[in-house]
Amino acid sequence: MPAAEVMPEKPLQGIQVLGRENNYPSPKRLEGKVAIVTGGARGIGEATVRLFARHGARVVIADIEDTLGDALANSLAPSVTFVHCDVSLEEDIENIINSTVARYGRLDILFNNAGVLGNQSKNKSIMNFDAEEFDRIMHVNVRGVALGMKHAARVMVPRGFGCIISTSSVAGVLGGLGPHAYTASKHAIVGLTKNAACELGRFGIRVNCISPFGVATSMLVNAWRSHGEEEEEDHCMDFGNPTEEEVEKMEEFVKNLANLKGLALKAKDIAEAALYLASDESRYISGHNLVVDGGVTTSRNCVGL
16 A cells, blocks of 8 residues: 655644744733832843833833943833832832832832842851941841832732742852852841741732842852952942953853753843743742752752762
8 A cells, every 4th residue: 555645744823833933922921010120220130121121011120320220221211210229228119119109000010139249259257257248238138128028018908919029049048159148138038038928918919039040240240250358348349341251251150050051041031030920920929939040959969860
């Protein structure tokens, strides 16, 4: 019997086929929503601002970097605006929440992303504990997140709806992945997230956090640069944008530590995680710490598997 004729398979319309470009754009997942992104002028914050705006959100950048914040907002206007905000100051947090609601009539999403690293270039012993640096890091990383939660909840509770996301770190999941002060601050953010989720769930407000591995942002690269200890502690965010070579070197360093090989962690990967947690696709997820680390916190073992 002659062999049956094999007809070529036709790709389903609307479904992406490997090796081909999908001509069907995804729907805007934040259409009509209003978001504030702290630390939104660069790094993970900037990537998130751009992604949120692309998905239909009206976004307010909250940052102390006025020049960068204004430039980013102007490039994405009118859907993006900038307001100067030091997250460690309650009056600044209160002002940006109130001004956002006054302007747009609502606040749907707060992304508590602003934070400081402290000195990452030297392994500081607890025996050389620097109380002043500890206070500075906790003031921004923990106090800033708590104040954001406080004032976001204040305007979200009456509406019975809202989403609060905070940036933690793999240093908030395992020990040994950062200096003591930074590690303490990131553990605290995970704890605040769980506690706030317990309280605010009854009002329909979801509270989650994201724990990235090392992203080669200017803040991380600057913190690892070979400067004097005192200079780096005082000005770790003031060295400007890193060179392409510095970024590639940091990405390679992180790639070698991760369990998942072949990929470099980018700011846009964390932005995608924030988009998921901010969107209705995660509508039943609260109190969760979304770890974006290439498996590094789940794959450390002593038997060489």
